[in-house]
Amino acid sequence: MIAAITGTAHAVDAAGVMRLLPARPRLLALGEPTHGEEVLLGLRNELFRQLVEEEGYRTIAIESDCVMGLVVDDYVASGTGTLDEVMARGFSHEWGAFPANRELVRWMRAYNDGRPAADRLRFAGFDGPLEITGAASPRQALTALHGYLTAWVDADLLPCPAETLDRLLGSDDRWTNPAAMTDPSRSVGRTPEARQLRLLADDLVELLYEQTPHLVAASSREGWDRARLYGRTATGLLRYHFWMADPSPSRMARLLGVRDSMMAANLLALAERGPALVNAHNGHLQRDRSAMRMGGLPVEWWSAGAIVGTHLGEEYAFLASAIGTIRHRGVDTPPPDTVEGLLYALPEERYLVDARRLAAALAETTPAARVSPWFGYSPLDPGQVAGTDGIVFVKDARES
Structure with a gap:
């Protein structure tokens, strides 16, 4: 058995990854089984550098707030x-404190220095403005979208003035109340004001698309793309808050599904820009249906990877990562x-392991x-090995 598995294992590098795939994917997803291990983040950085220098990749996207990520970009x-x-x-999610993330940003800035705009590297967060304890107010995204449209289209076309949005939004504390995560009655997501905001957000997004030729010509493709991001985020957050107020048993499944749907929409938009490396938890990037237990009950939903993979086919590739030991977390041999x-x-x-050959060897x-x-480490599911394009295996993660 060891001999058969040895034949599936290769060095972790860009060339080895491309040999596993039928063609260079538009989105190459590198999953991780746990967050915050520097060995995995360092490996990601090395692979991204190689993809940039050898394969023409120009974007990296990580599991962080998509609006905050604009600051990094x-x-x-x-x-x-x-x-x-x-x-x-x-x-978001304290990712800014990790040395490997700082090194990634530093290297990208140094790489871009003096290069023409078309050849510069780009950064993106692709998660929504969400935390495990709740969700952000839709104010920032909604008002940014409204502000963009106000600057470039006739005022008569707007569904409402900015003052109406401000009145309906009210205090941001109402939206970010952590008690709403466990008590649907504390959420404002189904108030009359929130329902009206969903309609107005939908109208603003529709106006953005309706006016595409004018907006791209009058502002820029970059500005229009950013406004699209604000629109996706505003409507996604309002939908998320709506389901936070849901008292039914399907509440958690809907919340998890909305989050991954927001991720998928951001990734599909990034795919329009050109080839990108995507880094997030395996559970968000896998092609299979995701599952976990919350409150003792099973919850299932479609991951961002499953959604994106369905849209892109072979232009989406998924490498799952796995770790042998994380001894400082009690994960032994x-x-x-x-x-x-x-x-x-x-x-x-x-x-790097050829997952399909490995699955055949283990049949x-x-x-x-x-x-x-x-709880912070998610082992590989043997039944999902064949559904990945490769496995990146790291023997030992050591405390940094």
């Missing part, structure tokens, strides 16, 4: 702000009858599912 593309400011204001255990027996510290063995003692 402005810095790497044109030097707006300082590195310290960008790391503090351009990331994997059992030898699991997929991670079989890969852990190989001699190298990290390698008669039926590996056991690994169980992690730490």
Whole structure:
């Protein structure tokens, strides 16, 4: 068995990745089984550099707030702000505190220095302005969209003045109340004001598309694309808040589904720009239906990767990552009858595995599912191996 698996393992580099795929994908998704391990973030940085230099990739997108990510993109593309400011204001989920993310941003800015605009690297967050404890107010995205349209179209075409949006939005504290995550009655997502905002947001987005030829010519394609992002975010947040107010048993499934749908819409927009490396949790990028238990009950929804993969076909590729040990988190040597255990027996510290050849080699063995003692690490599902384009395996993650 070890000999058969050894034949599927190769060095982790851009050339090796491309050999696994029928063609260069527009979106190359690199998943991770846990967040915050520097060894995985460093590997991502190395792979992105190679994709830039050898394969013509120009964009990286990570699981961070899409609106905050504009701060990072402005810095790497044109030097707006300082590195310290960008790391503090351009990331959600505390991603700005990780040294590997700082190094990524620093390297991208240095790479872009002196290059023509068409050849510069770009950065994107593709998550919504969401946290596990709640969601942002739609104010920033909604007012930015309205402001863009106000600047470029006749006032008579707008569905309402800015003052109407401000009145309906009210205090942002109403939207961000953390109690609403566990108590639907505390959410404002189904108030008369929120329902009216959903209609107005829909009208603003429709106006943006209706006026596409004029807006692109009068402002820029870049400005129009950014307004589209604001529109997706505003409507997505209002939909998310609507389902936060839902008292039915399907509430969590709908919330998780809305989040990944927002991610998918952002990724499909990025795919229009050209080839991009996407980095997020395996669960958001996999082609299979996602599942987890919340409050003791099973919850299922379609991941962003499943949605995007359906749209793009072979132009979407997914590499799942797995780790042998995270000893500082209590994740020790994997059992030898699991997929991670079989890969852990190989001699190298990290390698890229041909997932389909691995699945064929394991067809008669039926590996056991690994169980992690730490909730923050999601082991590989043996039944999903064949649905990935490759597996990036790292033997040991060490505390930084």
